[in-house]
Amino acid sequence: MNYLSAENLSKTYGDRTLFRNLTFGINRGDKVAIVGANGSGKTTLLTILAGAAPPDAGVVTHRKDITVGYLDQQPDLNDAMTVMEVVLAGESAQLDAVRAYEQALASGDHTALERAMSDMEKLEAWDYEAQIRQMLGELGIHDFDQRVSSLSGGQRKRVALARVLIQNPDLLILDEPTNHLDLEAIEYLENYLNTNNGTLLMVSHDRYFLDRVCNQIAELDGGQLYTYKGNYAYFLEKKDEREQAAASELAKDRNTFRRELEWMRRQPKARGTKAQYRIDAFDELKEKTSGKRSDGELDLNLRMTRLGTKILEVENLSKRYGNKVLLDHFTYTFKRFDRVGLIGKNGMGKTTLMNMLTGLLRPDSGKISTGGTVKFGYYTQSELDLPENQRVIDVVQDVAEVMKLANGDTVTATQLLSRFLFDRSKQYDYVAKLSGGEKRRLQLLLVLVQNPNFLILDEPTNDLDITTLNVLEDFLLSFSGCVMIVTHDRYFMDRLVEHVFVLEGEGKVRDYPGNYTDYREWRDSQKRTPEPTKQAVPKNQPAAPTPTVNTSTGKRKLSFKEQKEYETLEKEIDSLEQRKLEVVELLNGGGHHEQLTAWAREIETIDQTVAEKSDRWLELAEHV
Template identity: 80%
Template sequence: MNYLSAENITKSYGDRMLFRDLTFGLNRGDKVAIVGANGSGKTTLLSVLAGAIPPDAGVVSQRKDITVGYLDQQPDLNNALTVMEVVLAGDSAQLDALRAYEHALATGNQAALERAMADMEKLEAWDYESQIRQMLGELGIQDVTQPVSMLSGGQRKRVALARVLIQNPDLIILDEPTNHLDLEAIEYLENYLNTNNGTLLMVSHDRYFLDRVCNQIAELDGGQLYNYRGNYAYFLEKKAERKAQDAAELEKNLNTYRTELDWMRRQPKARGTKAKYREDAFEDLEGKVKGRKRDGELDLNLRTTRLGSKILELENVSKRFGEKVLLDHFNYTFKRFDRVGLIGKNGMGKTTLMNMITGLLRPDSGKITTGGTVKFGYYTQNELDLPDNQRVIDVVQDVAEVMKLDTGDTVTATQLLHRFLFDRAKQYDYVAKLSGGEKRRLQLLLVLVQNPNFLILDEPTNDLDITTLNVLEEFLLSFSGCVLIVTHDRYFMDRLVDHVFVLEGEGRVRDYPGNYTDYREWRDAQPKTSAASQNGKTELSAQKNQTPALVVSQPTTNGAKKKLSFKEIREYETLEKEIESLEQRKAEVVGLLNSGGHHEQLTAWAKEIDQIETDIAQKSDRWLELAEYM
């Protein structure tokens, strides 16, 4: 069943053509991601397909009897409403019933109240408000009574995302849904979309997310859309084959073009009929050669200032805002080539710690000592504060007109911009004309052009295309200084860090040796602590080579420890195997769900996943109960 179709659509801005005569179709059950380079027109294409903006030519049609939820990159929310009011203002049968019920209660209309109550019962909408609160909490919004006007840009997007998801539309359209989410919120969204049997169309650069959620990838490249039916790993394989074939074809055309160009130059002006055919063929070939180009390649072989023996020491650093403790006597000494990931829920103090390290913020107590050779390069979440009427080339020349490479060669600002995929025409564009990803790439250039040896990267993956991310990763892997990274891109962090600081709340920091996936697997393997244990005092020893476990002082109990019977011991051992088997089955069913299928199959698999999760929760509770006495 076709949900959405676009036929021969074209869109341009000024003299810049984004795509021409593009055709696309979306069927029920498809989970499609649009990928492509920054500035290729992904967001514009998504907006056209969602009906938010019209195409210059062509037709976009959506099936009439389906509901559609659309998350824009910059959601437009009513600042006069609270968070809960914004989400309740969405469009769904349950929300309609809930609003009718609230209105009947307020007006005292008994007949309307009875009808509303019947609708609430029929649609199972009685616990809808609690579902909204739970979803907002999972996405990092705890206070549902705060006005929207007080929210940050990231919080506004999370509220808008919750509003889309709670409506449970037939077709979900999302533009960069993982931006501004912390890692746990991303994993919640990933699981939600995996178990939802709806249809999905999105733009995202999160490679783990793409691989685990999508069953089709559509790449926008050079104004054309290339479809790959499979997940992101399959797309990479097939794209490599296409690029190899394109490169071979381009090389063949170039060789022919050189031969024909030589022939054209040697011919007299008066040509016969046969020569005219060859001339027309040459012009056609010239159009193909000049219309195609080899992929641009971001070159980051910039020189790095050498680090001395003393780098950065944090001694008993504490910081709080009001009653909220972010850091409590934190100690760490950075060493050469340290590559640290910073993990924690939004609001735990990640940006605060980075601001204190760079001197933008002072700790309440403790000492931060920076070595004399350290030169920070701080890439922040905030976009560049540049005049819209300033040209790109002028922005770079204001920082440095020439730059030394790692090889010792010198490049001009123009050459450097070219290495960062800004062609000559783009260099003389005004900042206002740059896409979000192009602005972030320019911001990255301005950080690296200053030759830092200690990079602090706060969400560097936001709005950067996958090609740029791959090259940035290669640069950071060979970077001879220290790196501190905050990112929601799990793939990016896994490749680059060798240990992580985990901000756990109440000033506690865990230094775990390993990348994010290592830490997550270790954490998930730990038995859940009881409420009494969680209230115990936790001490930190933030040294790089410490064991992963924190030292937790357990409250003493007056009663003697219960001993398990032989039957209970056998039950405990059996539960471990059953839970593992259920987890394996869940992964298999999620894979089946991602691969697509008939509506009945998708519904059955979604129900099976729900039942498996219920079984896992019940068995885990019993396992934890028995584990306390082992």
């Protein structure tokens, strides 16, 4: 069953055509993601498909008997409403029933109240408000009476997402739904969409999210839409095949073009004396070969100031806002090549910690000592604070006219922008004309152009396209300084960090060796550890026979085998703890990437084994 169809869509901004004669369709049950480079027109296309903006040409049709929910990148919410009022203001049969019930209750009309109560029962809407509260809580919104006017941009996006999801539309259209969500909220949304039988169309750059949620990928490239049936991993495989075939075709076209060019040059200038069909074919071939382009490469191999022996020492750092404790005596000494991920729910203090490390915020107590050679590069979530009428090239030249690369070569601002995928025409565009992702890419350039050796990146993946993300990851893997990352992109964090600081609340920070997935698997294993429970005895049923106990102590005696196990466990736990200290010492001393990874894995295994053996030791100790 077709839910959405688009025929011959075209859209142009000024002298730039985003797409022309584009045809696309979505059937019931499809979960489709639109991907593509920044500025390729993904958000524009999504807006047109949602019916929120008209195309220059073409037609978009939604099936008449379906409901459509749309989440914009910048949701328009009523500032005078509370969070709960905004969500209840959505459109669905259940919400209509809730509103009708509340109106009948307020008016005192018994007939209307009976009818409303019947509708509430029929639509199972009695627990609807509880569902809304649960969904808002999972998305990180807990103050339901807060006015929308007091919400941050990220909070507004989450409230708007809850409003769309609770309506349970037949066709759900989402623009970058994972932006501004913490990692746990993303996993909640991922599970929600996986268990929901609705139809989905979205734009996202979150590769784990794409791989686990979508069954179809549509790539917008060069004004054309290439559709792949399968998840993101399948799309990568088939895209590579398509690009190889296109490269082969382009090589053939160029060889033909060179032969035809020689023919054109040899022939008399008078066009009437040449075969007109061959001239037309030559013109078409010329346009075809010149129109092909490559994505180019983003070369970030910039020179960096060498780090000294002392880097950054944090001792007993504490910070609180009112009654909320964000950090409580946090201590850590940063080492060379440290790659740290910051994990924690929104509001736990991740940005606060980064602001204190970079000197933008003072702690309540504690000491931060920075080495003399450290040069921070701080990439923040805040929007680019530049005049909208300033050209891109001028923005960069205000910071540096030329830059030195690691190999000693120099590049001009123009060349550097080209390496950041800004072509010559885009360099002379005004900042106001840039897409969200292009502004982010420019902001990243301005951070790196200052040659930092300690990078602190607060959500660097927001609005960046997948091509840019891949190259940024490659750069950070070869970066010889320290890196601290906050990101909701689990793939990005898994690939780059070697241990994580987990902000657990009440000021506690856990330093866990491993990446995000390692930590989650460990945490989930802790949750699965069974706790001893007392089994209820049904009424009128005799209790189970009581085990034999030592009458003098009231405890069951350990068997000979259990006694030996108990004594052995003590020795094994001591041995494991000693080995952990040795490995931690090795880890602190540094080494090759492979060694560091192996040691971190060993520590994780030791922790899991100690936890299991300790649980068994405690169980046996009750009967000693």
